[in-house]
Amino acid sequence: MDTYNFDVVIIGGGAAGCSCALYTSRADLKTVILDKNPAIGALAITHKIANYPGVAGDISGAELLEVMREQAVAFGTSYQRAQVYGVELQGEEKKVYTPEGTFVGRALVLATGAMGRTASLKGEAEFLGRGVSYCATCDAAFYREREVAVVGFNPEAIDEAQVLTKFASTVHWITYNADPTDEQTQYLLSVPNVKHWNRSRLAAIEGDASGVTQVVVKQKSEQSPHTVAVDGVFVYESGSRPITDFLGGQVKCNPDGGVAVDDSMATNVEGVWAIGDIRNTPFKQAIVAASDGCVAAMEIDRFLNRRKSVRKDWDHT
Ligand SMILES: Cc1cc2nc3c(=O)[nH]c(=O)nc-3n(C[C@H](O)[C@H](O)[C@H](O)COP(=O)(O)OP(=O)(O)OC[C@H]3O[C@@H](n4cnc5c(N)ncnc54)[C@H](O)[C@@H]3O)c2cc1C
Missing domain, CATH: 3.50.50.60 (FAD/NAD(P)-binding domain)
Known part of the structure; x- marks a missing residue:
């Protein structure tokens, strides 16, 4: 399986992930968004958005998301369709596993939203991983x-x-x-x-x-x-729980299932941030998710710059 190295790996290409990628790419950090499907996140399925500042009139969530994604890509973000099924968070290099390969980041951002569900079909939990x-x-x-x-x-x-x-x-x-x-x-x-x-x-x-x-x-x-x-x-049924199954319990969550973060969106694992609906914020709105992405990106830039003195940056050519 191939391995790809980045400064910043972002899991989830919704409002949170795209906004974070825009900022990290503009800060000249080599960034990838891994998104399992651009059509299934909370923003993507929203019929009309009328309350996103700066975007007057009705626009569909999918259209707004496409603009966000294209803006991040225009600043240098790589966008990769890939479903993340596992991560390894120990050490400075965070490993992210997908069927398309292993993505390694010096900083990792969790932005998979809250469209997950608890195993609720009879037999689903019992046979998970066994069929x-x-x-x-x-x-x-x-x-x-x-x-x-x-x-x-x-x-x-x-x-x-x-x-x-x-x-x-x-x-x-x-x-x-x-x-x-x-x-x-x-x-x-x-x-x-x-x-x-x-x-x-x-x-x-x-x-x-x-x-x-x-x-x-x-x-x-x-x-x-x-x-x-x-x-x-x-x-494949959607619910309204933060999507954290791929984390394997490596990151601290709140009792409500949202990933716990501090004011800079940092989780309890150094080098790992969580943004948007995955935090189970009481105000699940596109602008809140985008704002989280900006905050995390600024902090990641500081974090990686502090490390530059001890570790070589990636080759941006
Ligand atoms: C029906 C509905 C209507 C809404 N209306 C509005 C509104 O009018 N105005 C407003 O501001 N907000 C609205 N919201 C809320 C808003 O859409 C969300 O708050 C916002 O989209 C959260 O962004 P996010 O990036 O955290 O998550 P999401 O937008 O859900 O994006 C998460 C992304 O992660 C990806 N992903 C998930 N698991 C994996 C994995 N294992 N590997 C790789 N990728 C993965 C998904 O494919 C998805 O693209 C609405 C939400 C819903 C459900």
Whole structure:
């Protein structure tokens, strides 16, 4: 797996991550944003934004985010689509693991927002890592010629189901309210190894010591549930909890699940900052997230400059 070195690695390309990247790039720090999907964050799914200062009139969250992202990229930020599944925070170099490679930063910024959810499906927590996954890009290859289920209807679910169709023999796509007129939905349904269970809920994930063996699907129109034999279940449903699962408990969180920070957005781990909704701020607004990003970036610039005397900076050529 390839390794890429940066001054600043930012996980999450929402309002917080983009604003932070804009400032760190302008400070001439080699910066990368790792974002699993630009269409699924809180800002990206917001229909209209009318209260972002300086942006008059209604604009969609996705449009505002695109401007933010392009502004950061124009100042030199690298933007990489990648789902982070783990980090290693000990020492001066912070390692970030993705299916696209390992990204190493002298400073790490956590900006994954709060669209996460607690494992709530029956059997989900029990079989997590033993057939239940949240990352097809990471795990699809384990399911070559096997049957899998994908749960959820959002851009991430559709993208990840497409990845799975290249490996699995059958992808059972379980949705309650999929929009049949949606272009992406239509494309996914045209793939021969996709079986769509619409107007359906996943009632349970079942298995044995070897892992997942089947799911129980309840269709709205039918009394009795169906049992479908699968080896893997990929869950893509959004909630409202800070997304911190990839941290493996290495950073201190508040009792409400938000990452704990000081006034400069620094976490309890030196060299690691947390910004935006991942802090579970009481005021979850795009401007608050962007402001956090600015504060963290300024502090990171100071932090890395202090270290310059002892460590060589990256080559910016
Ligand atoms: C329905 C709705 C309406 C809203 N309306 C408004 C409004 O009118 N005005 C306003 O100011 N605010 C509004 N907000 C709030 C605002 O959108 C958020 O406060 C803001 O987007 C938070 O920014 P963020 O960068 O912290 O998180 P997000 O915008 O959620 O971005 C997080 C990013 O992290 C990425 N990510 C997550 N996990 C990983 C991972 N493991 N690896 C890599 N990337 C990952 C996601 O793909 C996403 O792009 C609204 C929110 C919602 C949900």
